[in-house]
Amino acid sequence: MSSTVANKKLTERGLKSLSGRLFFLDLSGGRILSARPDGSDLKTIVSEGRKLPDGIVVDVEAGHIYWTNMGSLKGNDGAIDRADLDGSNITSIVPPGGTFTPKQLQLDKKNGKLYWCDREGMRVMRCNLDGSKIETLVDTSKGDSRPGPDQKKWCVGIALDVEGGKLYWTQKGADNAGEGRIFRANLEIPKGQTPANRNDIELLYENLPEPIDLDLDIANRTIYWTDRGDPPRGNSVNRAPMDVAPGQNIAPEIVVHDLMEGIGLFLDLKGGRMFFADLGGSIYSANLDGSDMKTLLFAQGNLSGLAYAEVPVAA
DSSP: OOHHHHHHHHHHTTEEEEEEEEEEEETTTTEEEEEOTTSOSOEEEEEOOSSOEEEEEEETTTTEEEEEEOTTSSSSOEEEEEEETTSOSOEEEEEEEEESSEEEEEEETTTTEEEEEETTTTEEEEEETTSOSOEEEEEOOTTOOSSOSOGGGOEEEEEEETTTTEEEEEEOOSTTSSOEEEEEEESSOOTTOOTTTOSOOEEEEEEESOEEEEEEETTTTEEEEEEOSOTTTSSEEEEEESOOOTTOOOOOEEEEOOOSSEEEEEEETTTTEEEEEETTSOEEEEETTSOSOEEEEOOSSSEEEEEEEEEEEEO
8 A cells, every 4th residue: 555545544544643563472471562663662462371372463454463373282273363453352363273383474465365384283374364264275294193293394484475476484393403494385276286295386495493484575585584593503583585596505694693592573674674583582673684783672571473563643
């Protein structure tokens, strides 16, 4: 939506401006928190207890936030919930058991879809914004029962190139085993194929410590990700070209290091910056090249996913 149209709609709704807000998840406390992009005005807007929230997206136009709840990890009780931007009116979109352990979440506003990775479910999935039409797009299980015992098959982070018709995801592998990989495939399963046998899957990067969340700078054809593995290549934010020919083996660039198990990641391309979180409980910002890194918040629990959005301010 253009800024002119957006401002007109704000005026019609009695709203005067937009203000940047961070929305992020405390995995251990089962909370959704919100703050200004400098870390001020921190507030808890949802407190659900031990549901293990992991991925979050914001639909400003509709006035909603969506987030994943992993559940018990060993049980088939993962879910996706929705609330208003202030945390009110919580609604279950994908009820417990509609997915196994949903992780990073992405919004395709143009087509009215939510996409996520299902870790122990060993799947990449999507549904409509109301939770209907749940689909499996990629199934990496190769016949394994859920919860999947092989961490190399666990799907974790996800990113979308809607205009390019592609989705990207990570499979982290065992802890610090150097088994992490990043894949790409079409948004739609090729005709006549299934989630388990589709032949359009590309392996872009491998032998990574533990790649987790993803985001894309599509204009510059660059993929960014957090890695929660050990140093020297883990505990980091990385970037690399989105387009790599087979056998090129381009080494990813580490733009931020010394995190306490990096998880959440969001690129604010308009502002030329990124926000990221770690399991140690901190929120950070930096330029896209990793410079001017700032700690915005610390000791906020065990932080997982985060999102940034410019949200309406009441007149």
